[in-house]
Ligand SMILES: Nc1ncnc2c1ncn2[C@@H]1O[C@H](COP(=O)(O)OP(=O)(O)O)[C@@H](O)[C@H]1O
């Protein structure tokens with residue numbers, strides 16, 4: 001039933017870049033309101049999972065199901081592609097991505113950046129979108145920056161604008177790819193606060209992060225990846241408090257001393 005179906009359910013996902021297999025059978029499920037964090041060393045496949053989930057990348061095997069609706073593929077293996085362009089658009093716009101490098105348009109004001117996709121991609125009414133955009137910019141604490149250019153904002157403010165932009169799509173879930181990695185520590189915290197507020201209001205989120213404290217604080221479920229496989233997963237208390245695998249123990253002690 002679509003209402004109880006997970007927002008996103010990924011089963012046995014395999015992804016190769018040419019001969020390099022980077023995802024070797026990964027399962028990820030996020031129900032409505034879940035916060036799932038993906039942790040693991042650089043190159044373990046975290047970003048690739050997010051990009052496959054919202055169909056920015058093709059995958060060669062496995063299922064991706066959005067609210068009970070399986071992605072329709074055409075072809076198989078290396079030639080597998082999503083077969084339904086409307087479905088791709090629906091899924092992509094409902095799994096809104098926040099990137100490490102913000103990716104704001106330099107030639108648009110902050111307000112224009114937030115309004116752009118809802119107006120041009122979703123075809124929504126401009127006045128309604130503007131009202132929503134102002135609301136989301138206020139929500140992330142930069143309601144006074146509507147008319148500023150991205151270059152006039154700090155990194156933390158730019159990332160909060162990028163979060164407002166993702167929210168303005170009214171998506172089913174937010175996908176964060178290392179949202180705080182490009183920020184100085186003091187600016188990192190203002191973005192962490194916004195992410196915690198979103199988690200507290202029951203947003204469905206998948207968060208790739210190197211910030212173990214953030215993962216421990218906001219997650220319902222944490223997934224530790226190693227070389228394209230899930231090495232260990234579970235609730236944050238178990239994963240951080242009583243890691244079972246040597247690899248996870250090694251990873252955690254390395255990140256704590258970093
Ligand atoms: N576009 C690409 N072409 C070829 N290899 C890629 C591409 N994107 C990622 N990879 C490789 O896939 C692996 C997983 O990358 P990625 O998902 O970015 O890891 P993570 O986000 O965990 O650091 C790495 O070995 C990386 O070099």
Ligand SMILES: [Mg+2]
Pocket residue numbers: 046047048178
């Ligand atoms: Mg990455």
